[in-house]
Amino acid sequence: MTQITITINGERISAEVEPRTSLADFLRDDQRLTGTHLGCEHGVCGACTVMVDGVPQRSCIAFAATCDGSEIRTIEDFDDDDVMGDLRDAFTAHHGLQCGYCTPGMLATARDIVTRLPDADEKRIRLELSGNLCRCTGYVGIVNAIKAVLAKRKG
Ligand code: FES
Ligand code: FES
Incomplete structure (x- = not known):
């Protein structure tokens, strides 16, 4: 031990x-x-x-x-984390989850993208997400959710 x-x-x-x-x-x-x-x-x-x-x-x-x-x-x-709160709302609004199995890991990576790469475009978001697999959503909703949070935080 x-x-x-x-x-x-x-x-x-x-x-x-x-x-x-x-x-x-x-x-x-x-x-x-x-x-x-x-x-x-x-x-x-x-x-x-x-x-x-x-x-x-x-x-x-x-x-x-x-x-x-x-x-x-x-x-x-991350219950009281502002970025994670925005991501949870955006994942819901953009249908970024279905069964939810990938979601904790997906949110951890998404939060890292939002905080580390505020200017990330869709290509960069997809590259950063390439280590997180989702068998349900086809990724479009997840990518759109992250884009929405990046846009909100810029605006
Ligand atoms: S359970 Fe760790 S990468 Fe799949
Ligand atoms: S929501 Fe089911 S694996 Fe991603």
């Missing part, structure tokens, strides 16, 4: 983990933060995307032990 101390959604936590425990399993099974979804479990679909030290990361291919000392934010930490 490996001793780790990490901050999750603003709370500092010490725990013992198996060296090969993924960050996703640690968040979901140990911390009961089930808003982080698991799809492919090998780094392809992006459903498990969380923020690690401010950067989107696939938590299924990150070991919890290697996140020792890091600051993690999961979808549960």
Whole structure:
């Protein structure tokens, strides 16, 4: 077992983990933060995307032990976040979700786009979203939602 101390959604936590425990399993099974979804479990679909030290990361291919000392934010930490609030409204208005399975990871990436790339055009949005797969929507609604939030924040 490996001793780790990490901050999750603003709370500092010490725990013992198996060296090969993924960050996703640690968040979901140990911390009961089930808003982080698991799809492919090998780094392809992006459903498990969380923020690690401010950067989107696939938590299924990150070991919890290697996140020792890091600051993690999961979808549960964004209830009062203005950008995430705008994105949630826009995803609803533009039909950016159907089953919702991809949505926590999609929103994490979308928020990163909006905050990091305020001038992103559709081509750049699609490029940035290329690591998040959605089997339901065809992506048009998701892209339009992000474009709407970028436009709102500029205006
Ligand atoms: S579950 Fe992590 S990338 Fe698919
Ligand atoms: S809304 Fe179903 S996978 Fe994206």
